[in-house]
Every structure is written in structure tokens, then in C-alpha cells.
Amino acid sequence: MVTKKEVAEYAGVSTATVSRVINGVGYISSETERKVRKAIEELNYIPNKLAGNLARNKSNLIAVLVEDLINPYYMALVDAMVERASAENYVVAVFAIKNRDVRHVLADLAANRVCGIVNLAMFTCDFSCYDIFTEAGTKLINCTADSSMVMINYRSGMEEAMSYLRDNGHKNVAFISGLEEWLTYKDARVKYFIDNRSRFGFSEDTAVLSADYPMSKAYDVGYALAGELIDSGKKTDAVICLTDMMALGATKAFFDRGYSVPNDVSFIGCDDLEFTEYFNPALTTISVDKRAEGFAYIDYILGKTSEVTEISTHLKVRESVKNISE
Amino acid sequence: MVTKKEVAEYAGVSTATVSRVINGVGYISSETERKVRKAIEELNYIPNKLAGNLARNKSNLIAVLVEDLINPYYMALVDAMVERASAENYVVAVFAIKNRDVRHVLADLAANRVCGIVNLAMFTCDFSCYDIFTEAGTKLINCTADSSMVMINYRSGMEEAMSYLRDNGHKNVAFISGLEEWLTYKDARVKYFIDNRSRFGFSEDTAVLSADYPMSKAYDVGYALAGELIDSGKKTDAVICLTDMMALGATKAFFDRGYSVPNDVSFIGCDDLEFTEYFNPALTTISVDKRAEGFAYIDYILGKTSEVTEISTHLKVRESVKNISE
């Protein structure tokens, strides 16, 4: 594999000059640049990132931390991140916590001198774990509890969803959160729901159901919680679910017990996973701009954003809500 | 960040010795080892992979090449690969072809000196593109047309699926392949179906439908093809789909036209994506051991396998096939 030195010799310049034209930094005469580019071209030179990484003691690796990867939402996020990162010659690597000591994983990240970490997992770990990274200037997303640089604005989506339910005659709407209780009341979706349901004329007496997501799978949680909801005997016209996958499980529970969706109960999910369009019925959902979210993460890590980025949400109407106003 | 040299000094040995205990190679007295481990521990030393990679001119990066990542099957595969790779201190990075010149992507891989490439994309590219890698000793999976080191044995799964349909009284079974025609007849699932349908007493007159997967999304293809199937007016008791996502789209097409699944038509998918259990009806599918597949890829890249690995498949019966024998 041809090295920078060979290119330099071939072009009759120094390696420093070659570096300059490649990295587009510093002054170079157009004549020299031409020669160098020609040499690169003819020799088919491919810069060795390994060496570059070491020289600047910083890799072009961006780490995505997940519990496990079996989650369509993450998939969409990672997809977007890869797209954005590769445009800047960065590489996105996936690290999973599943069955591993978090400290080991963190050590892995450190050993590979990742330049940024996007934490999509929900493990708990005291912040001192991250000292090593903050010290090294690694950009962290979602690693500490405090102010995130990108926030999903669920207000608009929730507002639309609740208006839509109201306009379609629903009054008894439950919320399947699935999160642990202490998280449930911190979640922006749940909070908005609770704080505003009376404003939309909904009953205050409907259930907000917690469980242990994301420890358990979203659809399992949805299925179980919907079962509880049915068993409770509470009158419910519609249910909003924290995520689409939860809605998938929850609707299934209703089907399994002989109910029809949306004839007997209406459903609204959240996330807008693209294939939920093909669910039966097609899922009405709060759409999150996952691509923008993924882009924002990368932009932050690459230092291209200063202020916090807000990700928009809106309702995507499909078939899972029935008009029951007479 | 503390370096190997500092550890060596602290322990009163040379860097080579430290390397030896870390990499567990060569002889070291237990006394020295103890001292070194103590130094590592007390100094909180984390080896710098960047330097190591450069020194051996080979990275610990394994690349996964995808068209895009929005595919639950890949997700499961990547998940498994990450698990296996991290156990050996390798890192899995995702590279996407979408909207990019394949040659650029390949150059990226080369620039990062990846030690292996798992090609999950389906782009065409003459093999000379890979010369640079074979020359460098990079392990390649699915990059050239010839013999793969891991093969999914669809026979058993298909056999079970077809027996099951036969035993449930189905005679007119269609196959939604979705692949382009020239690929359709190369695919093991399709081939098995065509070669054996008469043996199971199925009509030879049923459709095998092609399209342009994976250029188009599986569920879109499934939806469109199922529409064609319905329009054709051909009698069909059951349909087998190349993938679960295709089945999702296909069943939706039937629902949208007023049919009931499985009352009017039965469905069998393939892949056993875990959440298809929650489809309505729960999808009966040919289960592929995706974890084993992912593991096999990594094992091959890491040089832990010599002979070709075979991935097993079997039918997972759920609710999408109805017994129509009277």
C-alpha cells in the first residue's frame, strides 16, 4: 500500500506538502497542488487513517452505545448517523452493553480513543465513569443526566395527537408508558399527557401504565400492560403508547382478547417507524424526525453545532383511530 | 492519559515486558507479572489501540456494509456481530452505500484498514474493487460471488413450511420472492419451492412473483406483489414470502382489499424477526438462526473457522396459517 512518502517523492515535494493538500490546510501554490494531486491519482494513494489517528491522538471513531441493537428506532438513528458521519470521514461503531460490565465497555471506548459517544442505552453509571472522556475532550451525548444538546420536542406531536383524539370523540384515553414509574413521570410525552388531558376534555380517571421498559422489550411490555388495562375493566376509548413497538404489542393484546382495533379501541403510537404503515390497522403515530435526530448527534460531536437542536414531532394520521363522535 | 512507558517505569521494567503481560505472549516471571499488573491497576492504564493498530498496520475494525440500515434482519445480525466481536476486543463499524459512490465507500474501508468486511449490501461491483483488500489480507464476506464461508440452509425450513401447508390442506400456494427475476431463480428458498412443490402435491400453476427487492423496500414490494396476485384472480390458498417484512406488506394488501388472514389466505414468512410474533395474525415463519449467522461472520473474520458454517432454519408455527382440509 502506497504511503504518503512515496507520493511525496513521486511528486517531488515533501510529505508535509502532501499533507497540506490532502487536508486542505496551509498555503500551497496551485502548481504544487496539481503535481501532488496527480501523484495521488496515479499512485492510487489512500491515506492511512490509523497513522493519522495516532498522530493527532484522536480517532475518527464515533461510538454508539446501546443496550442491544434490536430496536428499530435505534436502527433509524444509527442509519442517519452513519450517513452524516461518513460525509465527514468519520466512522460509526456500535457498542452493546448487553451482558457486559459497563466499565469494560467504557474501557473499550477509551482504548479506541473514540472522539464521541452517543449513549442510546439506559444503564446507570455514576458520572465519574466519564471523567476519562471529558478530560480527553470526547464529546458525550446522553451520558450525563444534565442538559442534552439535542432534545426531542414531543409537545407538538402530543398536542396534535390529543386534539385529534378529542376531535374524534374520545374522552377516555389511557396512556401506556411502560417505563418504570420514576421515569414515567419524567418523560415529556407522559408529562404532557397528564398535564393537559383535562384541557382536552379527557377523563382524569384513566390509566397511565408503568412497567420496566427498556429492561423488557417494548412489545412485551405493551402486550402485558394492555392486558392489565383490559382486566381493569376501565372504560377506554383510546390508548396512546410511548412507542410504536409498544403499540404493536398492545394492539395484539386487544386482538387476542377478541377486540377490534380501531372499532373497539383506538390507538396512537409514537416514533413513526416506517413499517408501522403496514400494520393492521396502519398505525396512527407521533412522528419523530429520526434523521434530524441522528444528524444532530453527529453534528454536535463534530463540533458543528453550538446551540441545542430541537427535533420536531407531529401526528401522522393513518388508520388506528376511529371517529366515535355521533 | 497514561502510556505504556509510564507503566513500565512505574513497575521498573521495560515497555516490552508490559506488552508481554498485556498481550499474554512470551515468558514472564510471575513476580514481574504481578508488578506490572499492579502498576497497570494503580495507574489506571488503558492501552491505546490507535498505536497498536498502527504498529501492526491493521485495525481492530470490522466493517459491515449495508445499503441502508433500515432492516430488522441486519439489525439482528449486527447485534450478534457486535456481541461476538467485542468479546475479542474488535469493534464493529457500519458503512452505508446509500447515495454514495461505492468506490468511495471502499476507499473509506481501505483508509481505515479494516480487518474484515461483511457485505450485507447487494450492490454490484467488479471484483477488482476488492483487490486492494485481498492483497492486504482483509477477510471478506459476501464480497465476491463465489463460495461463501457461511451458508444458510433454507432446505429444512422450507421443507417444514411446505409440509405444514400440505398437512393443513393447502394446494394452491404462491411464492412472493420480490427479487429481480434473475435473482429469484438463484435464491435457495425459491429454488427449493419450485423444485419440490409437486412433491408436496401443490399446483404447478401458482405464481412466483418477482420485483426489484432489495432496491425497493421489502414491505412495499410485498404489498405491490400481493396486489398483483389478487388482481391475477388465480386461486391461492397460501403464500410464502421471501422475508417477514415482505409478508407484512403482503398481508396488508390482502387486508386492504377486504380479505382476512388467515381465513381467506394463509401466510408464511421467513426470517423470524422477533416482533412478528405480535403481528395480527402472529406470523408463522421460517426461523433463521441470525445470532449464529452473525457469530459465524465474525468467527470467520477472526480466523476462528476453517470449514464453512451452516446456519440452520426451521418453521416457527404461529397463527397465520389456517387448516383448510375438511
Next chain:
DNA sequence: CTGAAAGCGCTAACAT
């Protein structure tokens, strides 16, 4: 505008 040269932290002969 360009070149020389000193690292980056680690590996792997080669010595001892």
C-alpha cells in the same frame, strides 16, 4: 510557500 524533523504510543525483532 515549502521542507526537515520530532514525535504519537505501541509492536516485534533482535540482543542479552
Next chain:
DNA sequence: ATGTTAGCGCTTTCAG
């Protein structure tokens, strides 16, 4: 069993 040392290929001052 352990130490010495010459790179790995690139970046980046510092001179000129």
C-alpha cells in the same frame, strides 16, 4: 526472562 530499539505512516511545529 527481560531490555533495546527501530520502525508503523502521518501531523505539525519550526525554520527557511
